[in-house]
Amino acid sequence: MKNDIKKVLYSEKELSEVVSELGAQISEDYKDRNLLMVSVLKGSIVFMSDLMRAVTIPCEIDFMAVSSYGNKTKSSGTVRILKDLDRDISGYDVLLVEDILDSGKTLNYLMDVLYARNPASIRICTLFDKPERREVDIFADYKGLSVPDEFIVGYGLDFAEKYRNLPYIGVLKDDKH
Numbered sequence: 001m002k003n004d005i006k007k008v009l010y011s012e013k014e015l016s017e018v019v020s021e022l023g024a025q026i027s028e029d030y031k032d033r034n035l036l037m038v039s040v041l042k043g044s045i046v047f048m049s050d051l052m053r054a055v056t057i058p059c060e061i062d063f064m065a066v067s068s069y070g071n072k073t074k075s076s077g078t079v080r081i082l083k084d085l086d087r088d089i090s091g092y093d094v095l096l097v098e099d100i101l102d103s104g105k106t107l108n109y110l111m112d113v114l115y116a117r118n119p120a121s122i123r124i125c126t127l128f129d130k131p132e133r134r135e136v137d138i139f140a141d142y143k144g145l146s147v148p149d150e151f152i153v154g155y156g157l158d159f160a161e162k163y164r165n166l167p168y169i170g171v172l173k174d175d176k177h
């Protein structure tokens with residue numbers, strides 16, 4: 001697996017520092033709110049599991065799964081809900097936890113769907129942002145790191161469902177995608 005990686009962009013230690021800062025900021029901002037952290041499967045599971053432990057206030061968690069990419073590295077433009085939330089989100093301060101904001105189509109769609117369900121508020125927390133690639137007008141309220149327009153894997157992010165278990169963020173060699 002390691003041999004497929006061209007370079008390491010962020011080490012475990014660097015990621016952990018970024019996640020701690022996000023957790024501290026979220027804990028401060030949501031201290032009097034009714035926080036529900038929603039992880040968008042599967043890419044955000046590693047981030048979610050670290051971020052929720054960096055949050056020091058009471059919160060609940062839930063999961064959604066959507067498909068947007070298939071096995072390609074470009075957005076298909078079609079977003080399908082594969083798994084919906086388990087609960088009614090009215091009255092909750094929803095924080096959508098995403099691995100990476102790329103074209104923005106996935107989160108744009110999810111925001112529309114969730115807004116219609118009358119949460120108390122809804123915000124986005126993304127670990128990575130690729131601003132150059134944005135196709136729709138959407139921004140993250142909480143953002144870990146801006147990354148260049150390269151295909152990254154690890155820490156939950158996949159290429160064709162592989163590499164999610166790498167503990168760091170790496171760039172795949174060109175002949176691997």
Ligand code: IMP
Pocket residue numbers: 043068069075098099100101102103104105106107150151152153157158159
């Ligand atoms: P968007 O709808 O184009 O913003 O796509 C967001 C989704 O695309 C993310 O949740 C990832 O699953 C996937 N994605 C975008 N860029 C990358 C990347 O560099 N590596 C791995 N997955 C990516």
Ligand code: MG
Pocket residue numbers: 040041042043044099
């Ligand atoms: Mg994803």
